[in-house]
Amino acid sequence: xxxxxxxxxxxxxxxxxxxxxxxxxxxxxxxxxxxxxxxxxxxxxxxxxxxxxxxxxxxxxxxxxxxxxxxxxxxxxxxxxxxxxxxxxxxxxxxxxxxxxxxxxxxxxxxxxxxxxxxxxxxxxxxxxxxxxxxxxxxxxxxxxxxxxxxxxxxxxxxxxxxxxxxxxxxxxxxxxxxxxxxxxxxxxxxxxxxxxxxxxxxxxxxxxxxxxxxxxxxxxxxxxxxxxxxxxxxxxxxxxxxxxxxxxxxxxxxxx
Numbered sequence: 014x015x016x017x018x019x020x021x022x023x024x025x026x027x028x029x030x031x032x033x034x035x036x037x038x039x040x041x042x043x044x045x046x047x048x049x050x051x052x053x054x055x056x057x058x059x060x061x062x063x064x065x066x067x068x069x070x071x072x073x074x075x076x077x078x079x080x081x082x083x084x085x086x087x088x089x090x091x092x093x094x095x096x097x098x099x100x101x102x103x104x105x106x107x108x109x110x111x112x113x114x115x116x117x118x119x120x121x122x123x124x125x126x127x128x129x130x131x132x133x134x135x136x137x138x139x140x141x142x143x144x145x146x147x148x149x150x151x152x153x154x155x156x157x158x159x160x161x162x163x164x165x166x167x168x169x170x171x172x173x174x175x176x177x178x179x180x181x182x183x184x185x186x187x188x189x190x191x192x193x194x195x196x197x198x199x200x201x202x203x204x205x206x207x208x209x210x211x212x213x214x215x216x217x218x219x220x221x222x223x224x225x226x227x228x229x230x231x232x233x234x235x236x237x238x239x240x241x242x243x244x245x246x247x248x249x250x251x252x253x254x255x256x257x258x259x260x261x262x263x264x265x266x267x268x269x270x
């Protein structure tokens with residue numbers, strides 16, 4: 014399996030590190046939004062917003078900044094602090110998703126902390142966007158018996174399965190699915206705790222970087238020099254993680270190092 018030899022603690026100290034902090038680490042402007050949450054503009058994906066309170070896209074519009082397409086969903090998705098905001102939804106992603114899809118013509122990315130968080134969001138948004146599951150499953154029903162009086166004419170009952178399917182068909186003939194509007198990224202822990210030795214260390218010139226030996230497995234696969242890698246399977250392959258936090262293979266990732 015792949016392994017990384019991290020630099021010593023002394024490698025992250027000295028005048029070169031001080032100079033790198035002063036000249037190479039960009040300062041990002043943090044915009045505090047009136048309704049809550051913060052927005053940060055990045056070169057890679059534009060604005061990234063932490064927290065999604067209700068009607069949050071109005072804040073960006075009124076401030077004259079771009080409505081983000083990337084949102085970090087808080088671990089606590091509802092405000093639990095006593096006060097006027099008690100119970101407010103801090104993950105109100107529905108209208109940002111609609112705005113990105115219909116206006117900006119792109120998907121909305123939600124960065125979540127766990128598989129459970131993604132599962133819960135999928136369950137809620139699937140019903141909001143596509144309708145109740147019993148009307149769109151493999152063997153759907155037309156309506157619920159308990160919703161109607163026994164003497165109500167059966168032929169007069171609505172066919173919810175047919176109605177909902179009508180609205181799921183887009184102009185191009187394809188059926189709308191949740192992935193049409195949303196995609197998910199997960200925060201993931203670094204594959205090796207040694208990576209935390211470099212937490213907060215700014216980038217150095219190649220000539221100034223400490224040597225990091227990345228050895229492959231049986232097939233001799235080797236990685237690059239960005240110092241981020243995930244060990245692969247039995248064949249010893251190594252998966253690099255780009256500086257922008259997106260893996261070269263598989264599902265997009267946000268890696269905490």
